[in-house]
Amino acid sequence: MNSKLLSFIQILRSRDVRISPAETLDAMDIAAVLGFSNRTFLHDGLAMALAKTPEEKATFSQCFDQFFTQKLLEFSSDGELSAGAEGQAAESAGFLPQGAPSRPDNAEALLQTAAGENAQLQTLLDSALMQNLMQNNRNELSLALNQAGERVGLAQIQMFTQKGQYTRKMLDELGEEQIRQAVIELERDNSPALPQLQRYRDILREQVRDYVEREYLLHAEGKNKQFMDEILSKTRLNNLEHHYLHKVHDLVRKMAKKLAAKHSRKRRVNKRGQLNMSKTIRAGIANDGIMFKTYWKQVRKDKPQILAICDVSGSVAAYAKFLLLFLYSLQDVLPKVRSFAFSSHLGEVSDYFVDYPVEKAIELINWKYGGATDYGNSLLDFAKLALDDINSNTTVIILGDARNNNGDPKLEIMQSIYQRARQVIWLNPESRRAWGTGDSDMLRYQSACHFTAECNNLTQLERIVDQLLKSTSTA
Amino acid sequence: MKIKDFPQLDSIEKIEQGFESFGYICSTQIATAVFLAFQLRKPILVEGPPGVGKTELAKTTSQLLDLPLIRLQCYEGLDEAKALYEWKYGKQLLYTQVLKEKLGDLLQGAQGLAESVERLHQFGDIFYSPDFLEPRPLLKAMQQDRGAVLLIDEVDKSDYEFESLLLELLSDYQISIPEIGTVKAKTAPMVFLTSNNTRDLSDALKRRCLHLYIPFPTIELEERIIRSRVPDIDDVLRHQLVQFVHSLRQLDLKKNPAISETIDWARSLLLLHADKLDEELIRTTLNVLLKFEDDINATQPELHGLISEATAR
Numbered sequence: 162m163n164s165k166l167l168s169f170i171q172i173l174r175s176r177d178v179r180i181s182p183a184e185t186l187d188a189m190d191i192a193a194v195l196g197f198s199n200r201t202f203l204h205d206g207l208a209m210a211l212a213k214t215p216e217e218k219a220t221f222s223q224c225f226d227q228f229f230t231q232k233l234l235e236f237s238s239d240g241e242l243s244a245g246a247e248g249q250a251a252e253s254a255g256f257l258p259q260g261a262p263s264r265p266d267n268a269e270a271l272l273q274t275a276a277g278e279n280a281q282l283q284t285l286l287d288s289a290l291m292q293n294l295m296q297n298n299r300n301e302l303s304l305a306l307n308q309a310g311e312r313v314g315l316a317q318i319q320m321f322t323q324k325g326q327y328t329r330k331m332l333d334e335l336g337e338e339q340i341r342q343a344v345i346e347l348e349r350d351n352s353p354a355l356p357q358l359q360r361y362r363d364i365l366r367e368q369v370r371d372y373v374e375r376e377y378l379l380h381a382e383g384k385n386k387q388f389m390d391e392i393l394s395k396t397r398l399n400n401l402e403h404h405y406l407h408k409v410h411d412l413v414r415k416m417a418k419k420l421a422a423k424h425s426r427k428r429r430v431n432k433r434g435q436l437n438m439s440k441t442i443r444a445g446i447a448n449d450g451i452m453f454k455t456y457w458k459q460v461r462k463d464k465p466q467i468l469a470i471c472d473v474s475g476s477v478a479a480y481a482k483f484l485l486l487f488l489y490s491l492q493d494v495l496p497k498v499r500s501f502a503f504s505s506h507l508g509e510v511s512d513y514f515v516d517y518p519v520e521k522a523i524e525l526i527n528w529k530y531g532g533a534t535d536y537g538n539s540l541l542d543f544a545k546l547a548l549d550d551i552n553s554n555t556t557v558i559i560l561g562d563a564r565n566n567n568g569d570p571k572l573e574i575m576q577s578i579y580q581r582a583r584q585v586i587w588l589n590p591e592s593r594r595a596w597g598t599g600d601s602d603m604l605r606y607q608s609a610c611h612f613t614a615e616c617n618n619l620t621q622l623e624r625i626v627d628q629l630l631k632s633t634s635t636a
Numbered sequence: 637m638k639i640k641d642f643p644q645l646d647s648i649e650k651i652e653q654g655f656e657s658f659g660y661i662c663s664t665q666i667a668t669a670v671f672l673a674f675q676l677r678k679p680i681l682v683e684g685p686p687g688v689g690k691t692e693l694a695k696t697t698s699q700l701l702d703l704p705l706i707r708l709q710c711y712e713g714l715d716e717a718k719a720l721y722e723w724k725y726g727k728q729l730l731y732t733q734v735l736k737e738k739l740g741d742l743l744q745g746a747q748g749l750a751e752s753v754e755r756l757h758q759f760g761d762i763f764y765s766p767d768f769l770e771p772r773p774l775l776k777a778m779q780q781d782r783g784a785v786l787l788i789d790e791v792d793k794s795d796y797e798f799e800s801l802l803l804e805l806l807s808d809y810q811i812s813i814p815e816i817g818t819v820k821a822k823t824a825p826m827v828f829l830t831s832n833n834t835r836d837l838s839d840a841l842k843r844r845c846l847h848l849y850i851p852f853p854t855i856e857l858e859e860r861i862i863r864s865r866v867p868d869i870d871d872v873l874r875h876q877l878v879q880f881v882h883s884l885r886q887l888d889l890k891k892n893p894a895i896s897e898t899i900d901w902a903r904s905l906l907l908l909h910a911d912k913l914d915e916e917l918i919r920t921t922l923n924v925l926l927k928f929e930d931d932i933n934a935t936q937p938e939l940h941g942l943i944s945e946a947t948a949r
Contacts, residue, residue, distance in 0.1 A: 181843050187676065194675045195668075202648065205668045209846040213681075214836075218849060418836075451733050455725055 163189055168316060169228050170211065175383030176224065177415075178217045184210050200229070227379055275347065275354035282346070285339045294361045306372045309334040315376050319384050324373055331369045337362065390415075394619040398479045398590070409619070410520065413483060416623045417490030420630060465583075466497045466554055467629075468547060472561030473527050474504035474534040480590045480616065482523050484560050487626050489519045495630070499547070503539035504532040509546055534564060536602065537571040544574050551581040556629065560588045560616070563596070563603035570602045575609035584632065585609065588616040588625060644700050645674045651700075660689070660696040661861045669848040670697060679806050679827035681791075681842060684850035686832055687894020691789055693850075694828035698785035701826070706780075707787045708773040710794035716801055720811060722770045728763050764815035774805055775819065783823035791841075792831040799841045802829075806844040853895065855882055861895060866902040876913045877902060880946035884925065887938065893925040901925050915943055 166189060170180055187210040195206045204225055212221035276283040285291055293301045310316075313330040332338075340362045347355040390412055393405060437456040445452035469488055471481035481502070488498050499511045508530065513522035551557065557578055579585050587610045589596065589603055597604035607613050614625055644654045651667040670693075673680045682690045698705035708719055746752045771779060777786040788802070805811055809821040829845060831837060853861065858878045862869065878898065885892045893901075901924045910917055918939060926932045935942075 179839065181839075183843055187678070187846075190676050191672055194672065201664065202668055205665045206672055209669055209672060209680075209848055213842045213847040215849060421836075452729050453726055 163192075166192060169224070171316070172224055172228060172379055172383065173211060173221060175380070175387065176220050177383070177386075178212055178220055180211055203229075224379070227375070271354040272357055275350075275352045279343075279346065279350075282343050285343050288336065288339065290336050290365075291340070291361070294365060302368065305335060306331075306368065310372065310376060315373065316380050318373075318377050318381050320381070321377065324377055328366075328369055328373045331373060332366065335365070335369070337365060340365070394623075397617045398483055398619070409483070410486065412619060413486050414490050416619065417487055417626075420623070420627055421491050423627075423630075465495070465556060466550075466552075467495055467499070468551070468555060468557045469498060469500045470507070470539075470543060470557065470559045470561075471500065471502050472504065472534060473502045473530045474532060476534075476564070477560065477562050477590055478527050478531065480588075481560055482527070483619065483622060484558070484588065484616075485514075485523055485526075486519055487622060488558075489514050489522075491626070491630075501543060501546070502526045502530040503534075503542065504530055505535045505538065506530075507539040507542035507546070534561070534566060535568050536561070536563065536565045537569040540571045540574040544577070548574075548577065548581070551578060553581075553583050555582045556632070557582045557585045558588065558629070559586070559606075559610075560590075562589055562591050562601065563587075563606050564600050565602045567600045570605055572605055572609065575606055579609040579611075584611040586611065586625070586629065587613045589613065590617045591615070592617075642674070642701055645671060647671070654700045655696055656864070658696050658699050659864050660692060661857060661864055662689075662693070663853070663857060666693065666848065666850065669846055673826065673846055676846075677809075677824055679829060679845045680848050681829045681831065681837070681845035682848045682850060683831045683833055685852065685892060685894065687896040688850045688852060689895055690828075690830040690850060691787065694785055694787040694830075697826060697828070701783075701785065703783055703785050703826070704780060705785050705787060706773050706777045706825075707789060709789045710791050710798070712793060712795060714794045714798055717772070719772050719774050719798070719801065721772055721775045721813060723764065724768045724770050728768055731763070761815065766816065769813070769816070774802075775811055777825045777827075778805075778809070778811060778819055778821040780825065781822055783821075784825040786825040786827045788827065788829045790832060791829045792834045792837060796838065799838050803840055803844065806841070852885055852892070855879065858882070858895065858898060862898060862902050865899050866906060869902050869906050870911055873905065873910060873912055874902065876946050877905065880913060880918070880942060881925065883942050883945055884935065887935065889926070889931045889934065890928045891926070891931065897925050897927075913943055913947055915939060918943060 167185070170185055170188065174180055188207055191206040191210055192203065195202045197203060204222070207225070208218055208221050212218045272282070272286060276286050286295075289301075290305065292298070293305065309331050313327065313334050315327055315331070318324070318327055340358065344355065344358055344362060347358055389408070393409055393412055394416075398409075435458050437458045440456040441452050441454070442450075444454050444456065467488065469484065471477075471484060473481050485500060488495060488500070492498075499509065500514065501507055502510045510522070510526045510530075513525055516522070517525065575585075587603075587606060591601070591603075593615050595601065596607070603613075614621070616622055616625055643650075645651055648664065648667045648671045651670050652662060652664065655662050655667070669680050669682075672678070682693060684690055694707075695705060743752050743755060746755050769775075774786070777784045791799070791802075806827065809824040811819045813819060829841075852858075855878055858881070859874060862874050862878060866874075881893050881898045881901070901921065904921050904924050905917070908917070908921070919936075922932055922935065926935065
């Protein structure tokens with residue numbers, strides 16, 4: 162019973178629900194207290210221990226329904242069938258001649274007579290599997306299916322191409338081979354019982370196929386998603402197909418959440434600080450040296466400020482989008498982000514993020530500022546807007562390919578930013594080898610940066626933001 | 637806290653009935669949470685939109701169990717001195733002054749500094765003893781003989797460090813005070829934490845709690861709540877107003893009307909002797925339900941449709 166619960170938890174984990182061993186123990190306690198007889202109680206109870214955000218609750222409910230529909234009947238000792246399992250079994254049982262009770266007797270009689278002539282068929286008919294099939298014993302059948310599934314390791318299924326293979330394995334495990342043999346023999350003998358036996362065989366195959374399908378959906382979907390995420394995070398961002406974009410958004414949000422969780426735990430300076438002895442004594446003088454009132458050394462902590470300057474011209478727009486998405490998904494840890502977008506001229510776009518959801522804001526910015534790049538001009542605009550606000554707490558991030566169309570790079574502005582800011586980071590989506598080739602001014606700009614990095618897929622982006630958070634929070 | 641001490645918490649049904657007798661109508665889910673929290677001795681973390689009765693749940697539980705409710709309201713900057721305990725610095729300083737003279741008597745006959753210090757050492761750390769300890773809510777909850785209901789309200793408003801402070805309490809029902817040692821709870825209190833989701837709580841905290849999400853209630857449940865809170869209101873009007881509030885929640889509003897606002901509205905309608913909803917009535921009383929000018933303005937054009945929808949059934 163607990164092993165079923167564990168495999169359920171495994172499935173939840175594969176779908177991004179984070180469950181710790183401690184929570185697993187809780188879930189077991191809960192199941193022990195509530196019992197498996199009442200589905201709603203069990204659902205609510207387990208949800209409390211296992212799913213701890215609204216999204217996780219939704220995933221949980223979905224998986225719970227899928228999983229316990231077929232398996233609950235194993236749990237309840239009184240053999241009570243859950244509604245779902247009944248429906249499913251009844252559906253496939255449609256093949257069985259339920260409506261005409263005389264026919265199964267008839268069919269059985271036919272088979273029995275055939276068995277009288279054939280010893281092998283007789284043993285087959287006596288086998289548990291065949292008995293269950295003939296009596297349409299759903300509980301026993303589904304139990305046998307589950308056990309066979311466990312033996313062949315169906316939970317390991319990953320690809321839809323494996324479905325056929327697993328179905329075959331399951332059938333072998335259940336002992337379908339005997340039926341097949343018997344069918345061949347009956348065919349040879351041209352026995353009247355042949356269609357009956359064939360039908361039972363088909364029912365069994367049908368059941369197994371359904372079962373494998375269900376298990377595939379349950380187990381493989383989560384794994385496939387993980388696989389997909391891994392691939393996506395390593396693909397160059399501007400090579401991403403359009404229809405994957407929303408998936409990448411989810412992924413970015415997930416990564417950002419991870420980073421936020423990691424960095425927000427940093428021990429902050431205690432707000433009250435230590436006892437300020439001299440001040441306390443001084444205040445005590447008036448009271449004859451009795452220090453009634455205590456004073457504390459207050460520590461003022463400056464919050465780091467981040468200025469993100471993004472090139473949104475055609476060649477780099479895709480990257481800018483994800484950088485901004487990342488930065489604004491980190492509001493919790495980076496409360497003071499100001500963003501600027503440019504191609505031929507530059508403007509502050511922070512307000513867009515206040516007024517609109519992040520995705521919408523990025524769309525508007527691309528539309529407003531897109532065009533041919535002019536770094537010199539844009540840096541001039543930036544200096545006018547924000548140079549005075551740059552201080553030793555400011556981190557400036559510039560995202561661009563530094564391809565200036567052979568214009569004036571205005572390096573002196575970069576240098577003055579460099580001198581004022583805490584750090585200047587330049588992210589370039591081009592690979593390092595291409596820096597400085599053609600109209601790229603990257604090597605020149607590089608001299609006015611604390612840190613430059615190649616940044617063209619999500620993994621790199623995540624690493625850079627991670628570093629950024631590390632360096633800002635130790636301020 | 638032993639199970640037999642509190643027959644009120646025997647089963648999920650009993651909890652539901654018990655809550656109802658105190659005017660708190662709850663879904664089975666909530667009752668299940670309280671049942672489990674009690675059986676497993678785990679804290680409950682209650683999340684949900686504002687005004688769905690998160691705090692009320694803790695209050696009602698304390699009424700049901702007849703235990704004191706100890707409440708800790710969280711805010712930014714809350715620290716252990718305000719949540720756990722504090723030394724009574726003033727008292728300590730005052731006592732040192734008062735006892736100055738006694739010091740002379742004590743040290744009489746002692747030769748040299750070393751012996752004086754030696755003698756003083758014999759008295760132990762009297763100034764850091766429970767007598768000089770000012771218990772704050774969390775410590776207070778540990779000290780109750782029969783147990784208590786501890787409500788840590790809006791834990792998301794506190795700082796991250798404060799969450800870590802709670803961990804020892806939540807998992808072992810004990811508090812470590814460096815000068816004294818570990819204080820174990822006399823009787824494990826029943827702990828409720830509430831959160832409005834203004835920020836994500838740490839995994840460590842969530843892991844130690846049962847997580848209960850209270851959504852806005854269903855129409856049936858809300859009608860039952862109104863019936864119990866505003867018993868004098870007419871059946872038809874009650875149905876209409878709940879229906880109306882529900883369709884309001886479907887709109888895209890800054891702040892959805894909560895249960896407490898529905899109750900307030902029902903009370904105001906009762907005071908105005910209304911017996912059915914009409915547009916004029918709603919226009920004049922809408923500010924009870926909606927607390928933002930923008931929301932009220934956004935609702936105006938929809939009003940007619942909403943009302944006919946609410947009064948149709």
